[in-house]
Amino acid sequence: MRRKNPWLSILFWIFISFLTLFPIYWLFVVSVKPAVELFSTPDVILRSVYWQNYIDVLNDRTLREYMLNSLIISTGNALLCTTLGFFACYALSRFDLSGKESIFFWTITNRMAPPAVFLLPLFLLMTQVYRIGDFSLLDTRIGMILVYCTFNLPFAIWTLRPTVDGIPKELDEAAFVDGASPWKVITEVVFPLCRPGLAVTLILTWVFAWNEYLLAATLTNFNARTLTTGLSEYVTTTGTEWGIMAAISVFTLIPALIVFGMVQRHIVTGLTFGAVKG
């Protein structure tokens, strides 16, 4: 508004961007250094690239399993949340249900709950109450998929509601008049029109599930450990393998970075419960 010279702004923003990007760059630097070089004088400039840390991570059977678990859990959770959220939004948008705005508001409050508080009750419920015979949800992928719904399902409903509300009601009413079944209307009339919104929701719920650590660390022991818990296992008091830890971090970071460009504008909308349109 005030200054006419853009160079000062650009210089300022290059500086800010440097502050944002440098820590991420540093992560990469550490991940491509052999352990011996790490403890010499910290060096900002990369002189040689050492890929062994990445190869070690990929060759580690446990970590490969964790990666697979992470993939299955986040994909399953994203698909489940987007599907259920889509149905729920359709119901909230098209039907005259009593108290539906209260229901909508209540679903959102689920996302605000601090996860640390729910560690103990979820752990107890999963070991003591939610079990059929010998099968308990603890330490299973399906259990984690369901638990992640507590924060991802409200998010999916929140982001999908405007999309579904935006589809003209006349379209599905016309289809109903033509004698289409409700299932057909949802899958063949509404669903194709919602595709962009559904894609964004799917991606973001996937990333949130992929990023989650606290619940995964407490509600799994062995079978359903995710990559983020694998990362914390590499930080021990007896001596952390810094290079490996950095390499795992990079692996965990990659999916988020890939989708970042696509969903950038929606992140803020999602994180602020829609208070701000990004």
Next chain:
Amino acid sequence: MQSRKLGWLLLAPTLAVLFLFGVVPFFYVIYVAFHQWNPFAANPEMIFNGADNFRQVVFDAGFLASLGVTMAFVFFAVLTELIIGYLLAQAFMKDFPGKAIFRTIHTLPLIMAPIIVGSIWKLMTTPSIGIIPHLLDSWFGYDLNIGQSAGAAFAITVIMDVWHWTPLVTLTLIAALVSLPPDPFEQAQIDGANKRQIFWHITLPMIAPAVVATVFIRLMDALRTVDEVLMLTGGGPGSATRYVGVHIFKEVFPRTNYGYGSAVSVIVLYLTIVVCWLLYVGMLAPRNTKKG
């Protein structure tokens, strides 16, 4: 409209999942909090013991200390984020080439997993590996050791939180600033108001709802910060960075004293709900009075 039954049918799975993993745990934790329950104690059964768990909690020095440091952390982190976020938002109000790219870069930390942020800052600040202690040492001769100095560890967790979450504040405030009408500012300039007067009397009141909303969201998030701190300092040194979430994860959950742990969880939940509600009221109150 079509039958309501179909609507409820479509809503049912969502409500069922949120009921089982949201509502039931909420009431279950309150229920357990009123019991003595330790499966590895002499009596592993669940025994109702009234409010005894809460009697213990209010004298639990470790828990009270963690509440104290949490409040300090939230205060410093959210305040710093607000100030920096506001300045950056103002800087974004000008037009300059490459604005979109800088904005994208600035948004980047938001999508990163908290635990990765923790691991990044651990690699940045661990003595003998990190670049920050090295530079501080060679430039100022200051020995930064987050494993030993409580103050340094606390400061680094705040800096980490600021790095991670300031973009959110910036973007919410940009949205607020963009929607401001230009007239009051022009009028104030004609009347000869200086920059500080314009900020306090025009800008701030007009963006106040957005600021409150941002504080509300950041406060909620800062109160449940666990992953990054756990990764960076593990709550240490001592209990310098053992924020309530970290406290529950490290000190309460691993012990099998379920009744007591539930009582601690209930108190944290209570405080979160109260803070949340106060801010919600603070956000709605101006609107209500406006309506008259």
Next chain:
Amino acid sequence: MTDPLDRPAPGTRPDDDTPEAAKPGFLPIETNWFDRLFISVVVWVALSLFWFRFIEPMGPSIWISNAIALALAALIITKG
């Protein structure tokens, strides 16, 4: 969809003209019966915790605090 922060809390909808709708009281904000019940519970918990920490060690039973909280709750719900 409207701005969610403009979305009124459940029960506080302005078009809600039923008898239990918002009415002015001594509380600084407009409240309905559910808000007042909520405030009462919050006050009750706060008072109990305070009592456990500072007053019970000196003798007075927690039931006194509960009675006070109940009286306050009655006051808030009827007059708030």
